[in-house]
Each structure stands twice: as C-alpha cells, then as structure tokens.
Amino acid sequence: MEIVLDERKKAEDVLSSADSPANPIQNVFLLAKYYYSLGQTRAEVLAHVEEYLQRFPYVVLPKWQTTVERMVTKAKKHKLVEIQGIPITKTELEAVAQLQKESLQKLAFTLLCIAKFYNAINPNNQNWCNTSDKDLFRMANVGSLDSRRQQKLISELHELGMVGYSNVIDNINLRVMFIDQYEEVGMVITNYEDLGLQYLEYIGDKTVVRCKDCGKLVKKRSKRLDYCPECSQEHRKESLRKAAQKCRNRDM
Numbered sequence: 001m002e003i004v005l006d007e008r009k010k011a012e013d014v015l016s017s018a019d020s021p022a023n024p025i026q027n028v029f030l031l032a033k034y035y036y037s038l039g040q041t042r043a044e045v046l047a048h049v050e051e052y053l054q055r056f057p058y059v060v061l062p063k064w065q066t067t068v069e070r071m072v073t074k075a076k077k078h079k080l081v082e083i084q085g086i087p088i089t090k091t092e093l094e095a096v097a098q099l100q101k102e103s104l105q106k107l108a109f110t111l112l113c114i115a116k117f118y119n120a121i122n123p124n125n126q127n128w129c130n131t132s133d134k135d136l137f138r139m140a141n142v143g144s145l146d147s148r149r150q151q152k153l154i155s156e157l158h159e160l161g162m163v164g165y166s167n168v169i170d171n172i173n174l175r176v177m178f179i180d181q182y183e184e185v186g187m188v189i190t191n192y193e194d195l196g197l198q199y200l201e202y203i204g205d206k207t208v209v210r211c212k213d214c215g216k217l218v219k220k221r222s223k224r225l226d227y228c229p230e231c232s233q234e235h236r237k238e239s240l241r242k243a244a245q246k247c248r249n250r251d252m
Contacts (some may be wrong), residue, residue, distance in 0.1 A: 106196030141196030
C-alpha cells in the first residue's frame with residue numbers, strides 16, 4: 001500500500017510517465033478516481049483506463065477485464081485525495097521523543113502519521129491506523145527486523161498506552177492514543193516515504209542525510225555514503241562505463 005496525499009498529481013504523473021511499471025493494474029483504481037473527478041461517466045472512465053493499460057503489451061487485458069471493471073465501479077464511491085500536508089503537533093512529537101528506543105520512536109511516529117492521514121480522509125476514523133504490518137514497518141524503516149521483534153515493538157507501545165487494540169477478534173488495526181491535533185504544529189508531513197527517517201531528520205540525527213542526486217533520505221553507514229542505493233548503483237554503472245571506454249581508447 002502506498003499513501004498518497006495528492007492523488008491528482010500522482011495520477012497525472014502516471015499518465016505522463018514513459019516508464020513501464022511492473023504491474024500497471026495497481027494504477028487502475030487511482031486513475032479511475034482521477035477520471036471520475038473530471039466528471040466523466042463510468043463508460044468513459046473504463047475506456048480511458050483500458051487505453052492506459054493497452055500501452056503495456058505484457059498486460060493481457062481480457063485476463064484482467066473483470067478485475068478492472070470491478071475496480072472502476074468501486075472507484076466511483078471514493079473521492080480523489082488532495083491534501084497539502086498532515087500537521088504533527090509539538091505535543092505529539094514530545095510524546096514520541098519520550099520513548100527510550102529509536103525503533104520505538106520511529107514506529108510510534110509512523111503510526112501517528114498514518115492514523116492522522118486516515119482521520120483527514122475519513123472524519124469517522126477515530127485515530128485508527130488501517131494498514132498492514134508489512135507496509136507499516138516499511139514506512140517506519142524498521143522492516144529489517146524479524147517479525148518477532150516487530151511484534152514486540154507493538155506490544156511495548158501498547159503497554160505504554162501509546163496504542164490500543166480493537167475489541168473485534170479478527171481486527172488487527174491499531175488505534176493511536178496520543179493524538180492531540182489542537183496543539184501547536186511542530187512539523188508537516190508532505191509525503192509518506194521513509195517516515196522513520198523523516199522523524200530522525202526532524203530531531204537532528206546526523207546519520208540521516210539526503211541523497212545528493214534524488215534527495216531520498218538515507219541512513220549513513222559510512223562517512224562516504226552520499227547516495228541512496230539506487231543512485232549509488234547508477235554511479236557504479238557510470239564508473240564502469242567510463243573505465244571500459246578508457247580501456248578501449250587506450251587500446252586503439
């Protein structure tokens with residue numbers, strides 16, 4: 001799951017991108033919401049979505065037709081999310097800062113941000129964090145921990161009164177108990193990537209830096225780390241290309 005604050009811009013980026021996504025079907029629901037927001041009928045929306053999918057020869061549309069039609073129908077009931085930012089108050093940040101472990105701080109901050117997002121799009125949400133554990137820990141930048149340690153972090157937050165469990169047996173959602181939305185704003189969340197690292201950057205952790213190429217937050221493991229893994233790989237490829245070209249020029 002990806003949390004997007006400005007779905008209109010995201011949809012426009014998807015439509016204008018020349019890249020081939022691994023699974024274009026994942027964009028169907030977003031694009032359907034986008035076209036409905038333009039006042040189009042279901043038939044028009046479906047036609048636009050199918051036109052988008054036909055860009056990719058590896059998508060066998062007849063195979064996905066039922067799924068696509070179902071997603072287009074469902075999208076009509078959902079408004080396009082257009083939020084400039086999610087405010088986090090100083091009181092909420094102070095509650096996170098009181099936690100003794102960095103992993104707990106990152107997880108609590110991420111739960112807070114997710115719950116406040118769902119509050120923003122649904123006034124009846126009541127501070128619930130409705131996301132899978134996999135996505136939660138990924139956004140909190142603690143995805144490298146094994147499942148036992150991840151669940152232990154949640155248990156610790158529950159014991160501290162920071163989160164609550166649902167009374168429904170099969171409901172695994174968590175309720176954030178330290179939301180205080182009426183206090184002074186301390187920071188504003190404008191994207192939901194690497195929330196754990198965003199918190200560390202906010203508190204001035206010098207081991208968190210931004211990639212010199214793309215601006216993505218990274219945790220420094222050495223003094224020479226200046227790029228995210230993706231940009232580092234591109235730099236290595238470029239270095240190899242230059243080295244190979246140098247060898248060819250020398251042998252001519």
